[in-house]
Amino acid sequence: MSTYRVITQTAELEALRSRLLAEPVLGVDTETTALDPYQGRIRLLQIATPEDIFVLDLFALGLQALDILRPVLEGEQPVKVLHNAKFDAKMLRHHAGIELGRVFDTMLASQLVAAGDMTKRHGLADVAQRYLRERVEKAPQLSDWSGELSRGQLEYAARDVAILLPLRQALIQQLKELGLIRAAKLEFECVLPTAAMELAGMPFDVERWRALVEAWEQRRAHLEEALQSELAPVATQMDLFGRAEIAINLNSPHQVLTGLRRLGLTVEGTSELDLLPYRDHPVVRLLLEYRSVQKLLSTFGRGFLEHRHPVTGRLHGDFHQIGTPTGRYSCSDPNIQQVPNLPEIRACFRAPAGRRLIVADYSQIELRILAEFSQDPKMLEAFLNGLDLHRMTASWMFKVPPEAVTKEQRAIAKTINFGLMYGMGAASLAARIAEVRERTDISLAEAEALIASYFEIYRRVGEWLRAAGDTAVSVRHSRSQSGRLWRFQFDPSDREQVAAIQRLGKNFPIQGTGADILKRAMRLVYDALRPYKAQIVNSIHDEIVVEVAEDHAPEVAELVRERMIAAGREFIKTVPIEVEVVISEAWTK
DNA sequence: CAGAGTAGCCAC
DNA sequence: AAACGTGGCTACTCTG
The missing domain is CATH 3.30.420.10 (Ribonuclease H-like superfamily/Ribonuclease H)
Known part of the structure; x- marks a missing residue:
């Protein structure tokens, strides 16, 4: 040395x-x-x-x-x-x-x-x-x-x-x-915005939060009592009066499964999906609500209080800039990218007095990327005319005028639009549509027919997805628009592995380009905020949250929108990019 | 007793 | 039978 x-x-x-x-x-x-x-x-x-x-x-x-x-x-x-x-x-x-x-x-x-x-x-x-x-x-x-x-x-x-x-x-x-020079430049330019965002942290109204936690605790106690008495007949041991002496641990999937089976329910597991057929059974209803309250309390309720910073009183996530192979951030300690989207929870993320939050998110960015890549005429038509893509999809699929599309038809179209980007097959589509329709079952053949009619309309989308999947398998890698690379190692004789790589080959360029755009936006927004008392406080895959002085909020909101659109345009040339911006006291849209 | 694995569920 | 992409967190349970 x-x-x-x-x-x-x-x-x-x-x-x-x-x-x-x-x-x-x-x-x-x-x-x-x-x-x-x-x-x-x-x-x-x-x-x-x-x-x-x-x-x-x-x-x-x-x-x-x-x-x-x-x-x-x-x-x-x-x-x-x-x-x-x-x-x-x-x-x-x-x-x-x-x-x-x-x-x-x-x-x-x-x-x-x-x-x-x-x-x-x-x-x-x-x-x-x-x-x-x-x-x-x-x-x-x-x-x-x-x-x-x-x-x-x-x-x-x-x-x-x-x-x-x-x-x-x-x-x-x-x-x-x-071939990673462009991707590297993008990442390097994102370091300072990421550092500044972590330093700033999310504003957190701890008093409002404590009140919420107390309400959840009461609800949980009530649910726990109700559940234990329902489950008492099948608990491990009884006392002299036939009451459960050793209660079932409601947080243990294994014990809960055993209990449910003893009650006569034929279930594979105890996940929400497994319990769907029994959603009206009183024990199942109680259990699902118990779970959701328990999740809120354990992960968020206590977790956020423990992570509240002793100096700033705010929540400073640890953002992992390349936290995923697709280039998305991941976040931990706490993960402020996975805050439940419930109004009473988001309301606790509240700008300090005299300040506002600007919540800006890309509208359907991944579907726009898909339209750009595939150059599908129908999908382009929908976006270029500023139409509601899911409604138009439903209108074309079910051959009804756009204004006659039912809620259910639109929901089905939306499910297919999103699902196919993940390489979803007919079986899981059938399951998702069953959810959308609230327990009306749908056959595999019916789901296949829906997919067929979808690809009749969006022929080029189908071609692009198939090619993306096949190419990923043959060249053993895939790239996002910035050149970000994912190399695939798999056994080509294993059909399951090949199918998995095909799904990644379809999804990675889309999700990865979404990440490219957001990271470019982080830099452009960061630079635009310099003259203001404003800071990026969170970033969630297609959304940027900025905290700003009240007086400058409208002006800065427009700036954020412009910069985000400009970032999108660097990667997406033919499809318009739209950003929805809301100014609010709290993290609500 | 620490670490790994799993189930279940939160976000996009 | 399953086969929908990317993560993180908590609690339980098993392992060495």
């Missing part, structure tokens, strides 16, 4: 700035006293050039010293190479108001190169080993960075940042070979 220089004197920084500004590429890393930017401080900022390593001790220098390096860190040049840049971006933004510009993230690059293989790990040590055959020690990362630093710690900090430059070279090679 080249030698490193520890910098503790502000006087050294002016010369360093000129030196660094002349470099095309820098490795950048930080060491912090905690992982949470609101609770930890930045101790070290390490910067690597191909020749030298600089370790800045920010406890000695003070945070304001970073102002001197602001042009280096914020500018388009040099390129900053980081591993998991989101982390450092949050720290630098929160503590020094610095917005990292022009990032190359070796973790995201490695995830793109993995091309959908979610078993691969992407820690710095894993990636260095995989692409450079070098061992990197990560143990000191978790050491105490707040006191006197040992030589070992400083050497670790220096080694960590130095490896980023050769790592970038190796990864650029891979990205080029796999």
